[in-house]
Amino acid sequence: MTTTSPRTKTPARNTTSAVGDKVFKGMSWTGGVIILVVLAFVALFLLTRSLPAIAPDTFGPGADQAIDFWGYVWPLMAGTVIVSAIALLLATPVAMGVSLFISHYAPRRFANTIGYVIDLLAAIPSVVYGAWGMLVIAPLMVPIYQWLHDNLGFIPLFAGDPSTTGRTILTSGVVLAVMVLPIMTALCREIFLQVPHLQEEAALGLGATRWEMIKMTVFPFARAGIISSIMLALGRALGETMAVTMVLSPGGFSWSLITSGANATIPSEIALNFPEAFGQRQAELIAAGLMLFVITLIVNVIARAIVNSHAKKAEGLS
Amino acid sequence: MKFSRFYRSAAIASVAALALAACSSDDAADENAGGDSGDQASAEVSGNLIGGGASSQEAAMTAWAAGVTEVHPDLTVNYDPVGSGSGREGFIAGQYTFAGSDSAMDAEEQEQACGSGSPFHVPSYISPVAVAFNLEGVDSLNMKPDTIAKVFAGEITSWDDAEIAEQNEGVELPATGITVVHRSDDSGTTENFTDYLNGAAGDAWTWEAADAWPEELTGESAQQTSGVVSLTTDTDGAITYADASQIGGLSTVAVGVGEDYVEYSAEAAASAVETAEEDPESEGARILDRSTEEEGVYPIVMISYHIFCDTYDNEEMVNQVKAFGNYVISEDGQIAAEDSAGSAPISETIREEATQRLDAITVAG
Numbered sequence: 020m021t022t023t024s025p026r027t028k029t030p031a032r033n034t035t036s037a038v039g040d041k042v043f044k045g046m047s048w049t050g051g052v053i054i055l056v057v058l059a060f061v062a063l064f065l066l067t068r069s070l071p072a073i074a075p076d077t078f079g080p081g082a083d084q085a086i087d088f089w090g091y092v093w094p095l096m097a098g099t100v101i102v103s104a105i106a107l108l109l110a111t112p113v114a115m116g117v118s119l120f121i122s123h124y125a126p127r128r129f130a131n132t133i134g135y136v137i138d139l140l141a142a143i144p145s146v147v148y149g150a151w152g153m154l155v156i157a158p159l160m161v162p163i164y165q166w167l168h169d170n171l172g173f174i175p176l177f178a179g180d181p182s183t184t185g186r187t188i189l190t191s192g193v194v195l196a197v198m199v200l201p202i203m204t205a206l207c208r209e210i211f212l213q214v215p216h217l218q219e220e221a222a223l224g225l226g227a228t229r230w231e232m233i234k235m236t237v238f239p240f241a242r243a244g245i246i247s248s249i250m251l252a253l254g255r256a257l258g259e260t261m262a263v264t265m266v267l268s269p270g271g272f273s274w275s276l277i278t279s280g281a282n283a284t285i286p287s288e289i290a291l292n293f294p295e296a297f298g299q300r301q302a303e304l305i306a307a308g309l310m311l312f313v314i315t316l317i318v319n320v321i322a323r324a325i326v327n328s329h330a331k332k333a334e335g336l337s
Numbered sequence: 338m339k340f341s342r343f344y345r346s347a348a349i350a351s352v353a354a355l356a357l358a359a360c361s362s363d364d365a366a367d368e369n370a371g372g373d374s375g376d377q378a379s380a381e382v383s384g385n386l387i388g389g390g391a392s393s394q395e396a397a398m399t400a401w402a403a404g405v406t407e408v409h410p411d412l413t414v415n416y417d418p419v420g421s422g423s424g425r426e427g428f429i430a431g432q433y434t435f436a437g438s439d440s441a442m443d444a445e446e447q448e449q450a451c452g453s454g455s456p457f458h459v460p461s462y463i464s465p466v467a468v469a470f471n472l473e474g475v476d477s478l479n480m481k482p483d484t485i486a487k488v489f490a491g492e493i494t495s496w497d498d499a500e501i502a503e504q505n506e507g508v509e510l511p512a513t514g515i516t517v518v519h520r521s522d523d524s525g526t527t528e529n530f531t532d533y534l535n536g537a538a539g540d541a542w543t544w545e546a547a548d549a550w551p552e553e554l555t556g557e558s559a560q561q562t563s564g565v566v567s568l569t570t571d572t573d574g575a576i577t578y579a580d581a582s583q584i585g586g587l588s589t590v591a592v593g594v595g596e597d598y599v600e601y602s603a604e605a606a607a608s609a610v611e612t613a614e615e616d617p618e619s620e621g622a623r624i625l626d627r628s629t630e631e632e633g634v635y636p637i638v639m640i641s642y643h644i645f646c647d648t649y650d651n652e653e654m655v656n657q658v659k660a661f662g663n664y665v666i667s668e669d670g671q672i673a674a675e676d677s678a679g680s681a682p683i684s685e686t687i688r689e690e691a692t693q694r695l696d697a698i699t700v701a702g
Contacts, residue, residue: 158571183516184557184572268558269521280555291522291560295392295420295548300523 062312069306071299080299092307094272096314098188098282102263103256105192105276106199111249113196114203121204122211123233134208141201149265152194157185157266160193164277179275186268189276191284194262199252206251210244211237243326250322257315260286285311382660383411384653390417390424390437391641393525393580394462397674398437404673405664414661421525428456428644434654435661436644437462439525441622454648454701458621459691461665462641462674463681465606466530469587470576471569472496472513477600479504481593482628486538488576489517491554496574504593513574518565521558523548529639530578536627537636578637581606582679592637595630605635606681621694638681647694648701655698662695 070078072088117137121130164181171177214237222232238245264287270280289304296304395418402414419427421438428436429450441458442450450456468485470478475496480488484500487493493500497510520527525548532546544551550558559568562579569575569587581589581601591598599605612631616622627636645662649655664670671682683691 180555182557183514183574184568186557186559186568264521264560267521268556270555270558271552273555278555279557292549295422295523297420297422297426300422 065305065309065312069302069309071302072306073309075299086303088303088306091303092285092310095283095285095288095307096310097272099257099284099286099311099314101276101282102188102192102195102267102284103253105189106195106256107249107253109193109196110200110203110252114200114207114248114252115245117200117204118207118211119233119237121208123229123237134205137201137204137208140197141205145198145259145261146265148194148198149262152190152262152266153186156194157190160185160187160190164189167277175274176276179273179278179281181277182268182279184268184279186266186279187277188267188282191263191267192276194266195256195259198259198262199255202255203248203252206248207241207245210241210248213244214240243329246322246326246329250319253318253322254315257311257318258286260290263287264290382409382656384413384657386412386414386434386657386661387432388414388416388424388435388437388643389419389427389433390644391421391439391525392418393439393464393639394418394437394641394678396678397462397680400673400677401661401665401670404670405661408664409660412657412660425450425644434649434658437641438644439528439639439641441616441619441642442644444618447619450644451646451648452701454646455620456644456646457694458616458619458642458644459662459666459694460610460621460623460640460683460687461643461662461670461691462678463606463610463683464639464641464678465581465601465603465635465681466526466533466578466637466639467581467584467587467601468576468578468590468592468637469566469569469584470590471573471587472511473573474511475508476588478508478588478590479593479598480590482534482537483539483541485590485592486534486541488515489519489534489554489578490542491517491556492541504598511574516572516575517554517556518569518572518575518577519550519554519556519558520562520565521550521560525639525641526562526578526580530637532625533627533637536625580639580679592635594634594636595632597632599633599635601635601637603675603681605633606638607684607687609634609636609638610640611684611686621691645695645698647697648699650701652700655700659695659698663692666691666695 071080075088117133121133121137125133161181161183164177164185164187167177168179168181218236218240219232222235223229227235263284267283267287268279269283269287269291271283273281275281285307289308292300293304395416398414398416398418402416405412405414416437417424417427417433418437421440424433424436425438425442425446427433429446442456447456468480472478478501480501481504484493484504487500494515495512496515497512502508502510527550528546528548531542531544531551534542535544535546544553550556557568557572557575559565562583565577566579566584566587569577570585576590577587589601591600593599608631609625609629610623612629612634613623613625616624622642623640625636625638625640629636643662643665645658649658665674666683666688668682671680674680675682
């Protein structure tokens with residue numbers, strides 16, 4: 020009995036795992052193909068529907084009836100990038116600090132609680148952030164803008180008329196920073212916790228202070244992960260629609276961050292104007308969406324390149 | 338709203354019960370009575386009438402769709418608030434039996450619409466646009482059109498500017514800065530207001546009428562009427578333009594017309610439409626005279642049209658359209674819209690004109 024049963028069982032186990040193998044292979048292949056097909060369809064939709072705006076002579080009503088598309092879309096692209104950059108500049112240091120605190124400084128129980136709170140922040144819908152930004156943050160920023168203008172007005176970023184309602188691109192950036200914070204924090208925390216304890220203890224054993232230990236072991240180990248988390252956060256910031264729509268008074272383009280009605284972003288432009296748009300205007304808005312798609316693509320390619328080069332460096336070191 | 342609807346339906350139910358009782362007691366007499374009051378025609382109207390277009394009419398349309406069932410119980414009206422342009426597009430494509438639109442169809446659109454027939458406009462929804470402001474201690478202000486234009490163009494930046502003070506003797510004006518608030522989304526209200534400034538303010542306003550606020554003018558903005566109203570309410574010294582029924586507690590500007598200043602009122606708005614010229618290129622449409630000097634006319638008015646065809650494919654559609662169109666312009670229909678959307682009821686002249694056009698609708702053939 021004892022000698023035969025494993026023999027009879029082993030082949031059976033092999034066949035089931037072969038079936039399981041096939042099923043799983045099929046599933047992962049289908050998943051991979053579906054995601055590519057969906058992406059291709061979205062890209063195709065954006066491209067075909069935006070042709071009348073991009074090339075009005077060939078596909079649209081003729082150049083005389085169309086607006087200058089690039090003149091229309093570049094301020095929107097610039098605004099989108101600026102607001103995302105502000106959000107990341109503000110959120111990254113805070114996210115680093117919070118995740119290090121959770122992973123390396125805080126007492127365990129306390130750390131868990133903070134972790135939960137951060138995860139909860141990620142679950143708040145963006146319309147709530149938008150309302151909060153519009154009703155609470157914007158009025159709070161008014162005196163700050165006035166101060167920035169009075170004291171640092173020589174910098175182009177703080178030139179121009181300071182807003183009297185606080186509905187500016189800088190306020191939008193602050194709200195976005197709060198929104199992307201949980202994503203960055205959650206990812207960084209997980210990565211910081213993955214750092215091999217042996218390395219950390221070795222560093223401490225060599226007489227490093229805690230900060231030196233973090234600098235020597237945690238950051239190098241987590242670099243690729245930190246960059247990935249920043250890129251994920253950037254993706255959210257670039258595409259955020261509702262909150263920006265509610266917080267920002269849109270306009271054309273200016274370098275001033277504290278003037279209302281001077282900047283706009285692609286997602287909020289589309290959200291504001293799509294409901295009543297038709298014909299050529301709709302094509303313009305979809306084309307603006309295509310531009311956002313392109314920006315995101317470029318950002319992701321750059322991020323991949325950075326992550327890969329770091330990974331190679333890390334391999335070379337070890 | 339809910340209560341009044343409940344009472345209304347309760348009232349219908351009780352009337353129906355009475356009618357049933359009458360039926361059972363004396364069938365013949367009741368049939369005759371029905372014939373005399375014109376109920377026979379209405380009894381034939383049934384089915385689904387589908388329209389689409391301007392979202393500005395949405396609130397009124399809800400009231401109309403509910404109200405028309407009181408007159409024609411078997412007629413249901415569905416309205417897609419997809420926007421004026423998409424509404425006209427759908428009407429031309431035959432997707433909608435009628436369209437709601439904040440602007441009249443242009444020549445090209447009229448040619449494409451209605452097959453062998455031609456479309457006409459009924460100015461069924463008149464909505465006054467108020468110039469509303471929030472300034473502590475000031476309840477009402479007089480402003481001439483060019484002053485309004487200068488304020489919105491950012492040339493006048495303080496409430497105690499000499500030009501405003503001159504027109505408002507005896508009003509204590511604070512030195513608060515003016516914050517202009519406009520719509521951040523493309524809107525028929527913006528189109529209307531800029532058209533008014535373009536027509537009435539002369540050199541003080543150099544921009545054409547458009548759905549979007551002129552890009553050169555930076556200023557505060559918010560989404561939808563509710564957005565601009567709440568932003569203005571929250572900001573001392575703010576001024577905006579919005580649908581007059583939705584400005585809440587904000588103060589309004591009495592607009593300079595000729596030598597006088599006219600406060601917004603439903604009658605003043607309706608008379609602006611009545612005194613407006615007929616559009617020679619679009620049947621039934623009106624061209625508002627923004628620089629009118631006529632007494633008691635409030636010139637910042639938005640007209641939203643219903644667009645119908647003068648011929649339809651079958652009898653059923655003709656009846657549906659006539660029933661709905663006539664209900665909307667009837668006194669009941671206009672009052673229903675005033676109650677729910679705060680629009681200004683149309684005048685008798687406009688009603689007669691529209692009734693004639695609606696009655697002339699025939700079956701194509």
